Amino acid sequence: KNQVEQSPQSLIILEGKNCTLQCNYTVSPFSNLRWYKQDTGRGPVSLTIMTFSENTKSNGRYTATLDADTKQSSLHITASQLSDSASYICVVSGDTDKLIFGTGTRLQVFP
Amino acid sequence: EAQVTQNPRYLITVTGKKLTVTCSQNMNHEYMSWYRQDPGLGLRQIYYSMNVEVTDKGDVPEGYKVSRKEKRNFPLILESPSPNQTSLYFCASSLWPGENTGELFFGEGSRLTVL
Numbered sequence: 001k002n003q004v005e006q007s008p009q010s011l012i013i014l015e016g017k018n019c020t021l022q023c024n025y026t027v028s029p030f031s032n033l034r035w036y037k038q039d040t041g042r043g044p045v046s047l048t049i050m051t052f053s054e055n056t057k058s059n060g061r062y063t064a065t066l067d068a069d070t071k072q073s074s075l076h077i078t079a080s081q082l083s084d085s086a087s088y089i090c091v092v093s094g095d096t097d098k099l100i101f102g103t104g105t106r107l108q109v110f111p
Numbered sequence: 112e113a114q115v116t117q118n119p120r121y122l123i124t125v126t127g128k129k130l131t132v133t134c135s136q137n138m139n140h141e142y143m144s145w146y147r148q149d150p151g152l153g154l155r156q157i158y159y160s161m162n163v164e165v166t167d168k169g170d171v172p173e174g175y176k177v178s179r180k181e182k183r184n185f186p187l188i189l190e191s192p193s194p195n196q197t198s199l200y201f202c203a204s205s206l207w208p209g210e211n212t213g214e215l216f217f218g219e220g221s222r223l224t225v226l
Contacts (some may be wrong), residue, residue, distance in 0.1 A: 033213070043115075043201055043217030044154075089153065091215070099215070103153035 002027040004092050004102040012108045017080055021105045023073040023090030031093040035064050035075050038104070047075070047088075054056045077107075078082045113138045117202050117218035124129055125226050132187045132221050134202030142205045142213075143185040145167070145177065147198040148220075154201065160185055192225040199223075 004025045013019050025033070032051045036044035048057045048064040050073070056065045061078045077084055090102040115136045124130055136143065144159035146169075156169030160179040166215060174196055176188040185204075202218040 032213075036215075041199075041220065041222075043203075044215075045217070046214050049214060069169050093213075099156070101154045101156075103151070 002092075002094060002100050004090055004100045006088075006090050006102040006105050008105060009103070010106040010108070012110065013080055015080060015082060015111050017107055019077050019080060019107065021075045021088050021090075021107070022075075023075070023092075023102055025071050025073070025090070025092045025100070027071075027092040027094045027100050029095045030068060030071075031095060033064075033066055033093070034091040035062070035073075036089040036091060038089060040086070043088050044089055075094075080107075080109045082109050082111060113216065115202055115204050115216050117200075117219040117221045119221060121217065121222050121226070123224045123226065126193055127191050129224075130189050130192060131201070132189075132202075132223070134185045134187065134218060135183050136185075136202075136204040136216070137183065138204060138206075138216065139182065140204035140206055141182075142207055143179065144203050144205075144215075145187045146201045146203065147171065147196075148201060149198050155215060157187065157200075171203075189223075190222075194225045197223060197225050 007022045009030045035047040038044040050066045063076045064071045087104040087106045089104045092100045118133045146154040146156040155171050158177040160166045200221045203215045205213045205215045207213045
């Protein structure tokens with residue numbers, strides 16, 4: 001069964017610290033993997049899209065990595081800011097029309 | 112500005128009273144989709160559409176209908192809403208979800224409460 005699992009479910013860090021969120025998937029065959037940021041009560045916004053051939057991709061202080069062999073991805077946030085408080089959702093696409101969503105990691109950044 | 116627009120943003124209704132949540136995108140996207148988001152469950156797909164007049168069930172289609180008569184619009188219809196349909200609903204569109212450039216653009220969400 002195609003699944004996307006994210007860990008941890010929730011995370012609390014202090015402003016200025018770094019953190020890493022994990023995404024493991026069993027989707028096969030694999031097309032691409034996306035990370036979205038969702039502020040509370042708002043629509044998700046795309047951070048990165050990574051294909052099979054990409055190992056790492058950055059978007060400002062956000063860096064996503066992908067290991068297609070182990071079917072794992074991580075999202076690293078550098079020098080966290082209060083505005084990073086949000087849910088981060090990992091989404092994987094296979095060779096069909098379907099997108100497989102993870103349940104997200106809720107990040108809280110405190111001053 | 113490229114956007115996905117949903118209406119209404121907030122709605123309180125009663126069981127059995129038909130309602131429609133509209134969704135419109137201005138990016139000429141082929142693909143549109145509806146999701147519901149409930150605490151602890153993440154986003155679950157209700158219906159999706161690959162093009163005009165082409166719609167397919169997602170993971171949780173029961174109690175919902177959709178139509179895609181025009182490329183830009185993809186309304187979600189609740190014929191007889193029930194309390195278990197109380198949720199936060201998102202519409203999204205994409206050029207094509209499987210392509211490298213197939214970024215999924217989401218609307219701002221519609222919070223529906225069924226009493």
